[in-house]
Amino acid sequence: MHETNAFRPTRKSLMKTDPALFSALVAVWLSFAIFIFLPVIRLLITTFYVDGTFSLANMRKVLGTSYNIKALYGSLILATSVSIAGTFLGYIFALAVTRTALPRPLKVLLGAVTILPLISPPFTSSISLTLALGPNGMLLKALGIGDFSIYGFLGTWISETLTYFPVAFMVISAILNTMSATLDDAALSLGASRWRMFTTITIPLSLPGIGNSILLLFGASLADFATPLILGGHTFPVLPTEAYLMITGMFDLRGGATLSFLLLVPALLVFFLQRMLLGKKSFVSVTGKNGARTEFAKLPTALSVFICAVCLFIVVFILYLYAIILWGSFVKVWSVNNTFTLEHYAYVFKHGQKAISDTLLIAFLSTVIGSVLAVVIGYVAQRKQFFGKRFFEFTSMLNYALPGTVVGIAYIIAFNQKPILLTGTLSILVAAYVFRYYATGIRSVIASLEQIDPALEEASMSLGASSVRTFTHVTIPLIIPAVLAGMRYLFIHCMTAISATIFLVSVRWTLLTTRILESMTELQFSQASAFSMVLIVIVFLADALMLYLLKVTTSKFHKPQEISYEKVGA
Amino acid sequence: MKKSALELREVTKIFQKGREVVRAVDTVNLTVEQGELVTFLGPSGCGKTTTLRMVAGFELPTGGSITIQGKDMTNTPVNKREIGFVFQNYALFPHMSVFNNVAYGLKSRGEKDAEIRPKVIEALKLVGLQNTENRYPSQLSGGEQQRVALARVIVMEPNLLLMDEPLSNLDAKLRLHMRTEIRKIQKKLGITCLYVTHDQSEALTMADRIVVMNKGKVEQIGTPFEIYSNPQSLFVADFIGHANIVKLEIASLSQESITAKIPGGTSFTAKALKPDVYSATEVLYHVGKSAALIVRPESIQVGAAQEGEGIFPATVVSSIFVGSHIEYELLLKNNATIHASVPFSTGMEIYGEEASVSLTFDEQNSAFLPA
Numbered sequence: 001m002h003e004t005n006a007f008r009p010t011r012k013s014l015m016k017t018d019p020a021l022f023s024a025l026v027a028v029w030l031s032f033a034i035f036i037f038l039p040v041i042r043l044l045i046t047t048f049y050v051d052g053t054f055s056l057a058n059m060r061k062v063l064g065t066s067y068n069i070k071a072l073y074g075s076l077i078l079a080t081s082v083s084i085a086g087t088f089l090g091y092i093f094a095l096a097v098t099r100t101a102l103p104r105p106l107k108v109l110l111g112a113v114t115i116l117p118l119i120s121p122p123f124t125s126s127i128s129l130t131l132a133l134g135p136n137g138m139l140l141k142a143l144g145i146g147d148f149s150i151y152g153f154l155g156t157w158i159s160e161t162l163t164y165f166p167v168a169f170m171v172i173s174a175i176l177n178t179m180s181a182t183l184d185d186a187a188l189s190l191g192a193s194r195w196r197m198f199t200t201i202t203i204p205l206s207l208p209g210i211g212n213s214i215l216l217l218f219g220a221s222l223a224d225f226a227t228p229l230i231l232g233g234h235t236f237p238v239l240p241t242e243a244y245l246m247i248t249g250m251f252d253l254r255g256g257a258t259l260s261f262l263l264l265v266p267a268l269l270v271f272f273l274q275r276m277l278l279g280k281k282s283f284v285s286v287t288g289k290n291g292a293r294t295e296f297a298k299l300p301t302a303l304s305v306f307i308c309a310v311c312l313f314i315v316v317f318i319l320y321l322y323a324i325i326l327w328g329s330f331v332k333v334w335s336v337n338n339t340f341t342l343e344h345y346a347y348v349f350k351h352g353q354k355a356i357s358d359t360l361l362i363a364f365l366s367t368v369i370g371s372v373l374a375v376v377i378g379y380v381a382q383r384k385q386f387f388g389k390r391f392f393e394f395t396s397m398l399n400y401a402l403p404g405t406v407v408g409i410a411y412i413i414a415f416n417q418k419p420i421l422l423t424g425t426l427s428i429l430v431a432a433y434v435f436r437y438y439a440t441g442i443r444s445v446i447a448s449l450e451q452i453d454p455a456l457e458e459a460s461m462s463l464g465a466s467s468v469r470t471f472t473h474v475t476i477p478l479i480i481p482a483v484l485a486g487m488r489y490l491f492i493h494c495m496t497a498i499s500a501t502i503f504l505v506s507v508r509w510t511l512l513t514t515r516i517l518e519s520m521t522e523l524q525f526s527q528a529s530a531f532s533m534v535l536i537v538i539v540f541l542a543d544a545l546m547l548y549l550l551k552v553t554t555s556k557f558h559k560p561q562e563i564s565y566e567k568v569g570a
Numbered sequence: 571m572k573k574s575a576l577e578l579r580e581v582t583k584i585f586q587k588g589r590e591v592v593r594a595v596d597t598v599n600l601t602v603e604q605g606e607l608v609t610f611l612g613p614s615g616c617g618k619t620t621t622l623r624m625v626a627g628f629e630l631p632t633g634g635s636i637t638i639q640g641k642d643m644t645n646t647p648v649n650k651r652e653i654g655f656v657f658q659n660y661a662l663f664p665h666m667s668v669f670n671n672v673a674y675g676l677k678s679r680g681e682k683d684a685e686i687r688p689k690v691i692e693a694l695k696l697v698g699l700q701n702t703e704n705r706y707p708s709q710l711s712g713g714e715q716q717r718v719a720l721a722r723v724i725v726m727e728p729n730l731l732l733m734d735e736p737l738s739n740l741d742a743k744l745r746l747h748m749r750t751e752i753r754k755i756q757k758k759l760g761i762t763c764l765y766v767t768h769d770q771s772e773a774l775t776m777a778d779r780i781v782v783m784n785k786g787k788v789e790q791i792g793t794p795f796e797i798y799s800n801p802q803s804l805f806v807a808d809f810i811g812h813a814n815i816v817k818l819e820i821a822s823l824s825q826e827s828i829t830a831k832i833p834g835g836t837s838f839t840a841k842a843l844k845p846d847v848y849s850a851t852e853v854l855y856h857v858g859k860s861a862a863l864i865v866r867p868e869s870i871q872v873g874a875a876q877e878g879e880g881i882f883p884a885t886v887v888s889s890i891f892v893g894s895h896i897e898y899e900l901l902l903k904n905n906a907t908i909h910a911s912v913p914f915s916t917g918m919e920i921y922g923e924e925a926s927v928s929l930t931f932d933e934q935n936s937a938f939l940p941a
Contacts, residue, residue: 453659453661455657455658455659455661456661456663458626458628458648458655458657458661459655459657459661459662459663459722460663460674460678461627461628461647461648461649462626462627462628462648462649462651462653462654462655463649463654463674463675463678463722463723463726464649464650464652464675464678464679464726465649465674465675465678466649466678467649469678473674474663477665478664478665
């Protein structure tokens with residue numbers, strides 16, 4: 001018998017055994033250090049370091065103001081309400097699509113309508129809600145309600161729920177679709193009623209999806225900045241807007257940093273909970289082989305009717321809101337002078353041209369750089385073994401897990417001084433987008449690599465190809481669809497997101513979303529609508545192009561793959 | 571001196587799974603001669619695939635050395651070893667045509683297009699797949715994909731052909747056909763081949779030599795005939811051909827043979843196997859203690875109950891007529907279960923349940939191993 005330690009693997013340095021991996025890791029860690037660690041550490045220092053020592057003075061000062069306490073409370077209440085209402089709506093929509101006898105075209109319509117909020121700038125529903133239910137609101141006038149204010153908790157809640165329920169819909173319908181239909185058959189054949197089948201099979205098996213959706217929506221709402229800024233008003237403060245106002249209004253960077261730290265704690269908590277939830281293999285996905293593919297059993301009639309009624313109402317309401325924006329962009333002064341005009345579009349193309357070209361350039365650069373990083377990080381994380389891998393994965397997702405406001409504030413603190421002075425540059429905007437939204441790309445690359453047998457790469461190596469050649473000739477062509485899917489979301493985010501970048505825009509570089517915000521704060525609703533329409537059309541066209549590319553690349557040998565859309569950043 | 575195609579010296583692989591240390595491959599020694607086809611046979615998790623992957627270079631051994639064509643390749647990366655590896659699931663590149671799959675290695679090597687084309691065509695012809703160059707793997711049947719995988723490897727004229735359960739994804743009939751096909755091609759090219767399988771009949775029919783592995787260790791190396799007729803351990807006896815293993819008390823022993831007591835009867839003598847070449851019979855066996863009698867189902871005769879030297883009285887538990895044979899399950903007097911497979915001929919008596927019978931074991935095809 002040999003001693004065990006006689007066979008201990010001789011640990012050769014990674015630099016020698018896999019120089020390509022070594023240099024990739026060095027480059028990625030370096031970028032993490034600058035764009036992820038540095039900002040967060042600076043944020044913590046600004047919050048907890050006063051006059052060279054650790055201090056809770058900032059915290060005490062911020063928490064000493066009752067208005068800030070109210071904002072913390074408001075953020076948590078709002079996030080809870082949105083996550084519950086949004087998940088409920090998402091579940092209803094998912095059931096309608098997967099478990100009712102609704103005709104196919106209507107199901108397609110449901111799916112299409114839920115895409116709208118995902119590709120729209122975050123203000124869209126706020127703007128249209130203001131136009132419909134705000135002062136001079138169209139719906140208010142039509143219904144003859146005089147004394148009503150959309151501003152406050154109610155408006156924010158409705159708007160965010162409408163914005164984020166599509167995420168719940170995607171997560172839950174994915175899980176409802178992967179359930180084995182034979183389970184339904186088994187329940188019914190054992191004498192269960194449709195109600196019993198629904199309550200004892202369908203609901204329990206979809207619990208992981210519900211849990212995940214609640215966490216996702218909680219995080220999204222907690223981080224949402226645009227909606228409360230427009231609809232929250234003075235009666236309903238939340239943390240992200242308070243932090244923003246403290247920095248841009250009162251130039252109190254320490255106060256803003258401290259407020260955003262308060263936001264960081266629940267956000268990280270949600271992130272960890274979600275990772276735990278997803279870490280456990282869902283028992284739905286391991287049902288093994290399906291025999292003959294059977295249809296899911298339909299829901300009880302009463303429930304079906306209720307579900308379809310709710311869906312119909314929501315779909316009509318969403319379409320109504322979008323119609324309002326479209327209409328609003330073509331009238332002189334909303335609700336006061338409803339004559340048709342193109343002057344707002346003329347304004348957008350004349351004075352908003354820079355914003356459009358800046359936004360496109362930034363989104364394009366971020367998408368390209370983000371995708372390259374996502375491929376490298378996803379590949380390394382899925383295929384390679386190295387020291388500190390879990391920490392590596394965690395770090396790569398950190399900016400994504402943090403609310404945009406926190407990232408934005410951390411970035412201005414970190415990069416407005418030497419050695420890395422980036423304030424006002426293109427790079428800071430691109431970096432903010434890249435390290436926040438490449439996460440979807442990383443996930444889709446990892447998911448795709450999990451589907452690809454490592455034997456393919458081994459086959460390439462055993463045929464004499466180098467590891468670089470294997471990567472470029474075998475791995476890359478096989479994960480192209482996943483990369484495109486990641487790019488698609490990256491681009492949408494870069495076009496529509498605002499919470500982080502609102503702190504980083506400058507005279508030199510501006511964004512469409514900030515122009516919309518400016519128009520809103522100047523009460524130029526029609527102008528805001530026109531900007532929104534332009535943005536929606538650009539995103540829609542780009543999205544269509546990406547989908548087309550996806551289709552082309554998947555045609556020959558790839559199975560069509562749906563990349564789950566796990567989190568919408570605000 | 572002639573170089574061996576492959577030499578494994580004390581090759582060991584230890585995996586660390588958390589706190590658990592797994593010796594996946596434990597001090598394996600093997601020499602493979604030029605042109606030989608050697609199969610690695612064993613149950614799943616016995617280390618046969620890990621051994622093959624170490625020869626390929628996908629895994630690096632924790633200890634020991636691997637020499638290919640006289641060159642030490644223990645730590646050589648896989649793409650520098652000039653080996654050919656055929657995967658269980660073929661691992662054809664789904665985004666490349668059959669031609670590009672087969673040409674892949676030649677292109678990596680930097681050969682010119684003009685040289686590549688005839689080689690690819692020739693390799694495809696060899697595996698019987700003319701005129702499929704422009705098709706994609708997904709358009710081929712499982713058997714055809716397997717052939718492409720083989721062509722992709724042999725076109726490289728590798729030092730060693732390594733095959734990891736290449737037939738396990740095919741249906742039974744195709745599997746039989748591909749066995750002979752692979753063997754034919756391997757002999758024609760004179761290529762040295764390591765072949766991993768868990769299917770004993772595959773190993774027996776294809777191999778020049780078989781390496782039986784269990785729990786990371788080599789149990790026995792030998793020709794199919796040696797492995798079958800002279801199993802060196804109970805594991806090998808049981809794994810190859812499902813021999814009956816009956817524990818009997820030793821009555822007397824000599825250098826070559828053992829005489830053991832038959833439960834409720836006389837005695838039976840057969841050769842004594844010595845798994846450890848250095849040990850004498852007296853060290854391995856002791857009078858009064860038990861030894862394991864190894865006897866194959868087809869080496870047993872079932873007859874009407876009678877007395878006599880070397881006869882095992884037994885009771886029939888079940889008898890199944892399977893056409894060419896009758897499969898008996900029998901119970902000896904010491905409650906040991908025996909399976910017998912008796913060739914059927916017309917007019918032969920088939921004993922039913924509970925019938926008392928006497929069994930005669932073919933002494934030439936029976937042997938004792940230490941229990």
